[in-house]
Amino acid sequence: MAGFPRFRFLAIAVVFHFVYIFSIFDIYFVSPIVTGMRLFEIERPEPIRAPADRLVLFVGDGLRADKAFQSHPEPYPQTDDDLVPRPLAPFLRSKVLEQGTFGVSHTRVPTESRPGHVALIAGLYEDVSSVTTGWKVNPVDFDSLFNRSGHTWSWGSPDILPMFEQGAVPGRVDAFTYAAELEDFSQDATVLDYWVFDHVKELFAEAEKNQTLYNALKEDKVVFFLHLLGLDTTGHSYRPYSKEYLNNLKVVDKGVQEITELIDQFYGDDRTAFVFTADHGMSDWGSHGDGHPDNTRTPLIAWGSGVAKPQLYPGEVAPGHDEYSSDWHLDNVRRHDVAQADVAALMAYLVGVEFPANSVGELPLCFLAADIKEKAEASLVNAQGILEQYRVKEEKKKATELRYSPYRALSSEHGLTPERRVADIRQLIEAGHYEEAIEESAALMKVGLQGLRYLQTYDWLFLRALITVGYLGWITYALTTVIDLHVLHGRVQPSRTLVGSAVFSSVLVALYASFIVSKSPITYYAYAFFPVFFWEEVYARRASLVEGRKQLFGHIKSGGGLASLFFNCAVYVGIIVSLALGYIHREILTGLFVMGAFWPLFYGLSFLRKHTSLSATWFLSCLAMSTFTLLPAIKVEDVNLIMIGGALMVVIGIMYLIFEDFVLADFSPPLKSSSPRNHTSRTLVGIQTGLTILSMIITRSSALSLQAKKGLPPGNQVLGWIVLVASLLMPVAYRLQPNNHYMHRILVIFLTCAPTFVILTISYEGLFYLAFSALLVSWVRLEHVVYKFSSAKVAAGHSTKDQSTTKSETEVKLSEPFRPLTLHDARVALFFFVLLQSAFFSTGNVASVSSFSLESVSRLIPVFDPFSQGAMLVLKLMIPFALISANLGILNKRLGVAPSALFMVVMAISDILTLYFFWVVKDEGSWLEIGSTISHFVIASLLCIFVAALEPVSALFIAGVDVDEKSSTVAKAVKAVTNGTVAETVVEKVNGAVNRLPVADEEKE
Secondary structure, eight states: OOHHHHHHHHHHHHHHHHHHHTHHHHHTOOOOOOOOOOOOOOOOOTTOOOSOSEEEEEEETTOOHHHHHSEEOOSSOOSGGGGSOEESOHHHHHIIIIIOEEEEEEOOSSOSHHHHHHHHHHOOOOOGGGGGGTTSSOOSOOOOHHHHSSEEEEEEOTTTHHHHHHHSSTTSEEEEEOOGGGOBTTSOTHHHHHHHHHHHHHHHHHHTTOHHHHHHHTSSSEEEEEEEOHHHHHHHHHOTTSHHHHHHHHHHHHHHHHHHHHHHHHHOSSOEEEEEEOSOOOOTTSOOOSOOHHHHEEEEEEEETTBOOOOBOTTSOOTTOOGGGTTSSOTTBOBOOEETTHHHHHHHHHHTOOOOTTOOOOOOGGGBOOOHHHHHHHHHHHHHHHHHHHHHHHHHHHHHOSSOOOOGGGOGGGTOOHHHHHHHHHHHHHTTOHHHHHHHHHHHHHHHHHHHHHHHTTTHHHHHHHHHHHHHHHHHHHHHHHIIIIISTTOSOOOOOHHHHHHHHHHHHHHHHHHHHTTOOHHHHHHHHHHHHHHHHHHHTHHHHHHHHHHHHTTOOSHHHHHHHHHHHHHHHHHHHHHHHHTTOTHHHHHHHHHHHTGGGGGHHHHHHHTHHHHHHHHHHHHHHHHHTTSOSOOOOOHHHHHHHHHHHHHHHHHHHHSHHHHHTTSSOOOTTOOOOOHHHHHHHHHHHHHHHHHHHHHHHHHHHHHTTOOOOHHHHHHHHHHHHHHHHHHHHGGGSOOOBHHHHHHHHHHHHHHHHHHTOSSTHHHHHHHHHHHHHHHHHHHHHHHHHHHHHHHHHHHTSOOOSOHHHHHHHHTSSSOOOOTHHHHHHHHHHHHHHHHHHSSSOTTSTTOOOSTTGGGTOOBOOHHHHHHHHHHHHHHHHHHHHHHHHHHHHHHTOOTTHHHHHHHHHHHHHHHHHHHHOOSSSOHHHHHHHHHHHHHHHHHHHHHHHHHHHHHHHTTTOBOOTHHHHHHHHHHHHTTSOOOHHHHHHHHHHHHHSOOOGGGOO
């Protein structure tokens, strides 16, 4: 009866949440890219040349600042002297000490290769959503240093170079890339850097024979870009503190030295500027992407023509140093930190080209070997470029706003227009007041960036209010639908009025009209549609809310009962909010599991005596789960832990085969009349257990081979894929002779995913899989006996009252296939919600995109392939959700509620988290905060979609499963007593039927 409304509800939930995920990008992370700006460069008289004729950019992909400057022993020592720490990049260090300027370049999230290179080369920070198109070739048009150059030669990864080649003027950028197959995580990644250095040498060797190439290389405004991916690949495989990573650093330093000497020898004019930096850093566990300081701090070293010499402070600590650089032994050299986008402005100045059109970088004057007048001129040009972006953006905003309010600091009303400010600074330069001109230019850049910020956030208040109303509307609409379908069973029909429809339609028309006038994005129309739709639906079902209130809360008649209700609601919401804090502090889940371990105590000693073994199993499972969120999220590969987890999975399979009758009798001595064993089913369980053993053997062999840097044996890769695919297809074989007992079905699902979890785990995740599975089984069984225990009390209470329900009414209630939801089911939904969160956070912090390790997927896909490897990581992440969906589906059957009922409740309450994270999203502050808040919101929002997807998965997993029929009998009893009193004879018959059924020890009432 509720099939279509349920499907409609799920479809609306999925579409709504997918659309509203993009709201943070429309609000907080609108792309800064605009077109139509004038370009600015320093105007020099004809005899005066740019600081450098050419520029060489080295990018050590994935190089952390501290690793570049610290001292370490030789990675592969051969003598005792090699054990003494020393700088592993001596050439780069010599440039810091003798010839150039150095500092730390601070990146922004997402700390990925594409956004990092865009910031370095184009001077702009793409909106964070660009990471979703991370490996696409130039999905947006932007100007860059390469596009401004006379010509650019580049060497490196096929993932980075093409986007700058195809985004530039045709023929201006040459890109030489190696084959994607060379990015093999199982091999020595230094081959990638050697490839780059060798091909640069080949180009200059070819120039000695090719006059056309020789002449092109001798032109001015030439840029050379060397993208060195070896460090990033090595760091992913071995961690940035490994000997492999440190050895790769030595390779990079030696290669940079050779290329520098080659170029100096080829040109022989000392007119080359060199810049060495990185696109992002790397975490201690070999990944990047979020805003952790290890990911955002990268080295910056510049030397050569036009670059200032080092500022030395003998015998004292130079300015710029802090605790971070205390062990670099560079205390006497001034450290100059910059934002990553500032590097683009620096390179454009050095090579004498226009600043990239969308650049928001501020030229770091401390890096320039120029007189004060030159610095004043350069600073003013830098400010003009930023103000030009403000001018274009303001014109576009004016054209789309009914009542535009300008940024006060740059408005004509205050006589402080950008043109006036630039003219004042020009006068200062002409008057020789260079220091003051530099200060005014710096202040003007700050004002210009603030103006750009003002325009970026112009629509924030309206959009945030609209989105908030939308989420509140969804929560209310979802709860109303649950009441209508699963409490009232559709007895109350919606009631719409002409006035109500006119009001809601008028609101929607007014919003759409304002969007048309302001030429708003199409997503704005969707953002406005959902709040109006949800609240109109709630208004139309107001009668259902009234009737639902009577049925759910009608028994609360005293002040004490009302106070208890409010207290329980506060605790309920408090637990949900605590889960929000659990996204940051995983230990909160530990506290929740410890408290949950004592849950059976609330039902009294009589309950504990009847269900001692089950309560003890629940208690121990909760304590086991509580330990995982105390373990570090940063994991290193531990083959022994992988083997222990796999061995315990095998033990589970063997123990089931030995004690199958005991398990299928619900953990009680089996009855003599038990049906004969299903030998086909037992054989398949044995095969699944064997596949788990085989996965352990393959994983151990592959992991040890990769650790020894012998590569991934091809046979292991083939066998790994065979085991993975075969294990996932095993449930199909059970159709030959199915065993539909719910415990058997749970075991089949457990063993189906066990080989996958063994292959894709790197540490204690296998132990989590065991503890989580045990907890779920205990939860399903305990919820069932708690439900029966409570139902018996309710039935007994009603049996002492006068009959107030007619026989016809009773028959109508008993004819329903599922019982209505009660307030007690809200607790079941909350438990389900907490278990969902624990599936996310027990083995790591997946709210951070840096929490994943590629070591496990390298056992199946050794060559770098972000989509395939990401798919494997997602498969591993989804396994706990497969378990929880199957167990909840079985619980639904045992409790007698509709299959979708508890799923829908969770979908309603989950957006309390989403709304909380929506309001705490940040787009400024520390990069760690920015990255974390984005991840938290997206995951919380996707959680509702996960739950919506879990319902059909649950239905698939439990199709045809059998649960004991006691639950359905009691369910009818509870349905009959809900919102009314059934004839005493009906209750007695129901209870008598229950008592005559055979029950396990822990379920006897």
